[in-house]
Amino acid sequence: MAFDIRIAGTDVHFSCASGQNILDAALAAGIEMPYSCRKGVCGNCAGGVSAGEVQSPPSEARPAGQHLYCQCLPQTDVEIVPESWHRFDPTARKTFTAKVFRNTLAAGDVSVLQLRLPAGQRAKFKAGQYLQVALPDGSRRSYSMANPPHESDSLQLHIRHVPGGQFTQIVPQLKAGDTLQVELPYGNFELKEESTAPMLCVVGGTGFAPVKSLLDDMVKKKVQRPVTLIWGGRDKGGLYLLAAVEKWQKQLPGFTFVPALEDAGDAAALDGFNGRVDDAVRQRFDALAGHEVYCCGSPGMVAAVRKACVEERGLDPHHFFSDVFVPGPAAT
Incomplete structure (x- = not known):
């Protein structure tokens, strides 16, 4: 049995099988x-349901009066009211056999994995999007591309070693010449190129990866926007790619870097903020109306930053863009 899903105010509709969620x-x-x-x-996929019945489990990420389309199962034909939508070509998503070119331990618990695509093949993606790595047992893991789109013959991944993690136990053993099956692109955490609003990027740990892609892409395209980057970690070792930050300080006019570290000595040494990233936001900004915020990290960290920006500093909630890193198998 299938249900008809219609986008409110349009003639656009699509079929959703019984047991399939609306987003998929x-x-x-x-x-x-x-x-x-x-x-x-x-909570990124939250939207309205204006007609019909759905089964939608409770979630802290679910705003009042809305549903998470990735968890939303229709029980009848349904009319939905998404925050935004656009058409795309599903065949644009490609699978590659990528070869390990370099595997670097950038911090005690972070590997920077550089992959090369087969000769003559190129990956098409937007800055900020992610890929899925297929594991031998058929499960998948999601990682953001840290390189910008114009470096299309290679892929750079920043991988935190998660205790007990199936793939992160494999990563330290990968050597030049080993291969991985990857599929891309996924996600829509991407720069709103038509905007000239000041940008605040708030990242924790390897949440740095997609923002690195965004900012490298801005350099390539000569985008002129004020940018503040707040990068959080336990100590300065967690800021594992400061060389990239140093380049942006030279290449991006109006770029400001704020390291937010739990270690007071390291924070002072880097002329940064001693504490959490959401408190760094509060300390640096009295108001965020007219800004755009790009936030990447753990669910708790993203929720805390959203609260600081939207509820306490007046940011338009539609201008808060996030990429939440959730460990474990990816939804396929």
Whole structure:
């Protein structure tokens, strides 16, 4: 049995099979709406249901009066009211056999994995998007591309070693010449290129990866926007790629870097902020109306930053863009 899903105010509709969630059905039909984790954690896919009945489990990420489309199962034909949507070509997503070119331990618990695609093949993606790595048992893991789109013959991944993590136990053993199956692109955490609003980027740990792609892409395209980057970690060792920050300080006019570290000595040494990233936001900004915020990290960290920006500093909630890192198997 299948249900008809219609986008309110349009003639656009698509089919959703019984037991299939609305987001997956939309993506299969070539209709993309905001999403990130696809696990009901980040809240990016929240939207309205204006007609029909759905089964939608409770979630802290679910705003009042809305539903998480990645968890939303229709029980009848349904009319939805997404925050935004656009058509895309589902066949643009490609699978590659990528070869390990370099595997660097950038911090005690972070590997920077550089992959090369087969000769003559190029990956098409937007800055900020992610890929899925297919593991031998058929499960997948999601990682953001840290390189900008114009470096299309290679892929750079920043991988935190998660205790007990299936893939992160493999990563330290990978050597030049080993291969991985990857599929991309996924996600819509991407720069709003038509905007000239000041940008605040708030990241924790390897949440730095997609923002690195965004900022490198801005350099390539000569985008002129004020940018503040707040990068959080336990100590300065967690800021594992400061060389990239140093380049942006030279290449991006109006760029400001704020390291936010739990270690007071390291924070002082880097002329940074001693504490959490959400408190760094509060300390640096009295108001965020007219800004855009790009936030990447753990669910708790993203929720705390959203509260500081939207509830306490007046940011338009539609201008808070997030990519939530949720460990474990990816939704396929």
